Amino acid sequence: MSNDPLKALFEADATRRPAVPAHDPVFQMRVLEAVSRKHYRQQQVRLALSCGLFTLILGLLAPYLAEGFAHIAPQQGLMVTAILITLPSFILLFRKGLKL
Amino acid sequence: MSDARLDRARKGSSQAFAQLVSEHQQAVRLFLRRLVSVPEDADDLAQESFVTAWQKLDALEQGVSFRTFVCGIAYRKALNARRQRMRHSTRDTQWHDLQPDRTRPEHETRLSLEVALKQLPLDQRAAVCLCVAENHSHAEAAAILGLPIGTVKSHIKRGRSHLCQLLGVPDHEQ
Numbered sequence: 001m002s003n004d005p006l007k008a009l010f011e012a013d014a015t016r017r018p019a020v021p022a023h024d025p026v027f028q029m030r031v032l033e034a035v036s037r038k039h040y041r042q043q044q045v046r047l048a049l050s051c052g053l054f055t056l057i058l059g060l061l062a063p064y065l066a067e068g069f070a071h072i073a074p075q076q077g078l079m080v081t082a083i084l085i086t087l088p089s090f091i092l093l094f095r096k097g098l099k100l
Numbered sequence: 101m102s103d104a105r106l107d108r109a110r111k112g113s114s115q116a117f118a119q120l121v122s123e124h125q126q127a128v129r130l131f132l133r134r135l136v137s138v139p140e141d142a143d144d145l146a147q148e149s150f151v152t153a154w155q156k157l158d159a160l161e162q163g164v165s166f167r168t169f170v171c172g173i174a175y176r177k178a179l180n181a182r183r184q185r186m187r188h189s190t191r192d193t194q195w196h197d198l199q200p201d202r203t204r205p206e207h208e209t210r211l212s213l214e215v216a217l218k219q220l221p222l223d224q225r226a227a228v229c230l231c232v233a234e235n236h237s238h239a240e241a242a243a244i245l246g247l248p249i250g251t252v253k254s255h256i257k258r259g260r261s262h263l264c265q266l267l268g269v270p271d272h273e274q
Contacts, residue, residue: 005269006260010233013213018139020129023122027129027143031121031150032114038151 050092058085106166110157121150124167127234128174134217134229135178145181149174164243168236171244175226182222216266224259227252232260 058065062081069080108116128149132142153170160169217225223245230241231252238256242249264271
């Protein structure tokens with residue numbers, strides 16, 4: 001017990017209040033779940049923005065790219081474009097081992 | 101030990117962050133329970149505080165403990181929650197409960213600590229809870245509340261004096 005009466009009242013009050021355990025796995029799980037949910041949402045937004053930006057850039061460059069590919073490989077122009085579109089997406093996804 | 105865990109949590113280790121939550125949840129929840137008084141609301145705010153702490157771990161300055169950092173976030177969340185309540189229910193009883201009750205002390209000399217704490221403005225209540233109940237230093241309380249150390253000392257002095265008067269106990273600090 002403390003010599004300070006106010007401190008002693010706080011100590012006595014702490015014993016009357018509903019106890020907060022020193023380790024509370026349920027609370028810990030709730031926090032981690034909320035953190036994961038937030039992390040996942042942030043990753044989704046980031047991925048959507050990157051995809052949008054990439055699509056926009058590709059849309060702007062497509063006429064020039066198609067013309068260039070037609071010169072390089074006249075028969076496989078579409079295939080090369082498809083690979084160029086999917087490759088950055090795979091790099092983006094697997095860069096962190098698909099950790100969302 | 102704690103610094104190593106903080107570094108790992110900053111680098112994205114959820115295991116390190118889970119250990120930090122486990123270690124500090126009791127202090128943060130107790131602090132909020134004294135500020136908010138409804139245990140469920142306090143626990144919800146504590147949970148939000150840890151989530152915000154996780155998002156802002158990079159903003160944690162050297163020399164500031166994780167507990168001080170989370171308690172600071174928790175205090176600001178409690179302030180915001182009170183503001184929202186006041187906005188939504190200006191004539192509600194909840195609003196009335198948060199206001200210092202100046203009529204009761206004349207009729208009752210000894211009140212329960214919980215009721216007496218409610219009579220104090222939130223900044224005084226927080227300062228008293230941190231320094232008297234939870235043994236934080238004035239500097240730590242100043243960091244948590246985002247106030248100058250002199251203001252914290254004055255809040256504690258006024259809060260103590262008011263509480264002692266309400267509870268009918270002698271104030272040793274005077």
